[in-house]
Amino acid sequence: MDRPPGLSVRLKLTLSYAGFLLITGALLLATVWVFLLRYVPDPPPGRRIPMGPTQRDLLDAFLPRAAQAMTFLLIFGLIGGWVLAGRMLAPLSRITDATRRAADGSLAHRIWLPGRRDEFRELADAFDAMLARLEANMAEQQRFAANASHELRTPLAITQTLLDVAHSDPERATSELDRRLRAVNARAIELTEALLLLSRADQRSFVREPVDLSLVAEEATETLLPLAEKHGVTMQTSGDVAPALGSPALLLQMTTNLLHNAIVHNRPGNGTVQVTTAVRAGSVVLTVENTGEELRPELIATLTEPFQRGTQRIRSDQAGVGLGLAIVQSIARAHDGTLTLRPGPAGGLRITVELPVT
Incomplete structure (x- = not known):
């Protein structure tokens, strides 16, 4: 956006500091003047006081000194305010420089603002976290x-x-x-x-509505039952009513992908798939656990990456396209949930999806 030039924030702060200092000095001098007037009476008209200063004498002596004090306060306020504003705004200059670098495409740059936590450092830390996520x-x-x-x-x-x-x-x-x-x-x-x-x-281009994950799990199980029978895999579904808020189509696709993955990557002939739903404090949980060979933790960490197909890049009629668990993770994130993959106690994989409860 093209904006007309204006006063810098540093100059505005400087003028604010100097103005505040002048107002404070003027109030202090006015208080001193009122205090002194209580002890210097003004003579009645037509009469002369032979001894002691009058209000006129006090005014002649006070005004030059007050003017000098106000001039000093003005100069001191401008210089001190300029220096103080510069020190206060120095972190903002580093943040602005990092913003320009990010706008030019340098997402690897970080501010790393030192010092104790304050508003500027919280802003810098949040900006660094945003850059790390963008990168x-x-x-x-x-x-x-x-x-x-x-x-x-x-x-x-x-x-x-x-x-x-x-x-x-x-x-x-x-x-x-x-x-x-x-x-x-x-x-x-x-x-x-x-x-x-x-x-x-x-x-996240979908409409959210109430969804029962237990019913979604039953529907996905019925849909994939022929595939499970073909592979000799037994599926079991249990659990409580699990009310969530989201897209029924996407949640069904997520559950279907989980079950498809659990069926295909299983022990042929005598494998099992266990599907459970539960409600915990503030969240609903869908768990899909299958039997199979033991998986290394470093392999499990890569299964949600796109185009990863288990232990190898297999090609078969049921191998899929390598986006099953990647889609599951994206759907879970789109519903403000989490996806957790852990090895099963006796081999296989235990996958848990946790979504906010309605």
Whole structure:
């Protein structure tokens, strides 16, 4: 915004200090003058007091000294106010410099304002925290964009290869080519929809309404029951009524992703998935726990990053696009909740989503 130039804050503070000092000095001199008048009576008209000063004599002696005192206070107030305002506003100059650097794209710069806590230091600490979060988000977006570009390029490259092979061999049967192209196209559509859902959750562009997480968990369980039976996984749902506030569609997608992940990454043939809901102090909790191999903590820490698929970048009909838990984390954050991943006591993974209670 283009604003007209005005007085600097330092000059305004200087004038304020000097003005306040002048007013205080004037009040002090007026108090002294009133006090002195009580002891110097004014002679009646037509009479002369042979001894002692009169009010006129006092006025002649007091005014020059008062003028000198006020002049000194004015000069002292301007100089002292200018120095004092400069010292007080020095942290603001560092904050302004850091703001300009951030506006130019330098998010790695920090203010690191020393000293004890006051208003300026609280502002500087908050600004440093904001810069750190912006820098982390920028790095995450760049990494996500690179991964998304790679993932989207893969089905396009496969499609191009299949078309080139078909063009070079016209006699080849088209049924196999059609099947592969449909599979690649379906995967590209799935990835695109997952990216759109992730963007929607990050932007919080949804209407909040009361949602019972226990009913959402039951609906997701019924939807994925055929997939669980295919993998030989038993699902169990239990818990209390869990009233939350949010988007029913997004919360259902979050729960579905959790159950899908728990089914696919499980022991084939004899695995289990346990889904529970509970109400704690000020929050509702959804827990999904599955059986499986033991997971290292450093691996668990990366599972919510986009395009991470368990222990390896597997490719199968149920592998997904590597955005399942990333979408879960984004939906939980969009609902002011938290996502916690811990290894199960006997292997597998225990995932807990905690949302504010309505």
